[in-house]
Amino acid sequence: MASPVWHPYAHLLTQQDAPKVVGGKGPRFVLEDGEALLDATCSWWCMIHGYAHPRLVAAIKEQADTLCHVMLGGLTHDPADRLARELVRVTPPGLEHVFFSDSGSVGMEVAMKMAVQYHHLCDKPGKHRMLSLMKAYHGDTSGCMAVCDPEEGMHSLFSGYLPRHHFAPAPTAPYDAAPDAVEQDLAALRKVLEQHHHEIAALLMEPLLQAAGGLNMTSPLYLKGARELCDEFDVLLVFDEVATGFGRTGKLFAADHAEVTPDIMVLSKGLTGGYLGHAATLATGRVHDAFIGSTPQHAFMHGPTFMGNPLACRVALESLAVFEEENYLEKIARLNRVLYEELLEDPALRGHPRVRDVRVLGATAVIEANDAADLKGVAAFARARGVWLRPFGRWLYTMPAYITSREEMRSITQTMKAWFA
Incomplete structure (x- = not known):
């Protein structure tokens, strides 16, 4: 009997039986017939420590003996508090507040809602759309699909269902490009902002590396210029570091190459070393403090059931410790x-x-x-x-x-x- 598992991104008519993985160690996973395969993609870019890392496995087991889950609504626990402090410590200066969720896509949904509500609380309710880049990929949930590349992206079938946002041309200047080459990319970004800034809440960007949109690699100077343009046009800058965070671009975060701080940063994948699903959306004090007020609209109305899961927080803490110590x-x-x-x-x-x-x-x-x-x-x-x-x-x-x-x-x-x- 065929497995009832419905696999992602699979063409049901032509797909072959998926190899069954029974274990793994280091950079390899093992199939049921004993075949070991060197994983060149570390399971969609998240298993940064490889499989069966003893410290990460031990951290999960230890935490499971104490507390596997409790809701973060009205409660807290030590792993969540510690992880939030550690993320504030290692991310670019100014990102001081951490909202947990359970996947990169949800983390980006949080960022977009946060940006829209921020402007609403600043008496600018008309700023309620996003500005994304062509060749972008930010996830498969509805809000995220709407800010993925609408032409070459994988979600064009859903165009009639999705809300409409604005798009700027994808930057073309490579990582080591001269400033003149980057200026052309920034001029194209400026043009969109000049036309639509009155309704744009945030610019969403995968800094330096547009991953699932074709692994496009761009210049740190573009990040610097985008930061300046966002400040000029009162638009929040959101860095989607789901794929780039925790070392993938050669520094701990892609933002570090440009020495800029976004208003909001989203982390996932390598956050837990891939051992459990988890995400974090970090915000600056400027964004966070706009939510301090007495009206019902000052509450941020989002709360994934498994946000701040103790097992995920504990293994994320261990993952970061291994990263730094080794x-x-x-x-x-x-x-x-x-x-x-x-x-x-x-x-x-x-x-x-x-x-x-x-x-x-x-x-x-x-x-x-x-x-x-x-x-x-x-x-x-x-x-x-x-x-x-x-x-x-x-x-x-x-x-x-x-x-x-x-x-x-x-x-x-x-x-x-x-x-x-």
Whole structure:
């Protein structure tokens, strides 16, 4: 009998039986027949410590013996209080208040509602729409779908159902672009703000790395310019660091590359090292303090059942401790060097007729093919070589666990290159 599990992003007519995972250790997971696969995507970019990390497993077990869950409505507990303080400590200065939720998509929904209510409380109720970027992806819930790329994104089928927001062109200047090149991107952003700022509550942005929209890598100067434009036009700046947070771009947060502080920042994925679903939406005092007042409208009306779950908070605390104590930023730098040497500096790959571009940032690399058909069959090809790759569209990418060794990283990159050979 086929499994009743309905898998995500699957075409039901053509999908094959999914391999069953029974365990894992380090950067590999193990299938029921004993086959071990090196996970090049660390389970949608969240298992940054790999599988069965002893400290994270022990933290969950220890917390389970004490308190598995209690609602955060009218109550609190030590893991939530400690995690909030730690997140305030490590995020850019000025982010001083933490609202927990249970997934990255919900964390972004929180950010959008927070921005709209902020302007309402500041007597600007007309500022109730979002400004997003083309090539953006912010999640699969309704509010998030409405701020994903409406043309090339995966949610165009739902366009008639979704609210309408504004979009600016995706920045095109790469990470190391000269200021002049970035100015063209900022001029396009300015144009949209000049036309629509009176109804825009917030600019939403995946800083430096637009992940599921095609792994587009952009300049820190764009973040600086966007911060200045948001201040000029009284628009809140929201950084969606669900994918980029906790080291993925080479610094703890993508915002750190530009030394800017957004008004709101959303974290998930690596927050718990991938061991439990959890998210955090952080806000500055400016945003938070607007909610201090005596009217019913001053209460922020959002409250996911599992927000601040003690198990998730406890494992997130352990994840951050491991990250800092074991100097993960240096581990990421070593992985980055391998990615540069193996992919970015390979002339045969960059000159390949089926390759449109090769990009590397932090512990992320992508080979962009000319056409999605150029990647048909690559997952089975990689699996035969002991590597789990899951491309999307025309993008063959790796976002590995940070504990991946140099040799294992080369095994991944050589598999990616071998496909094009």
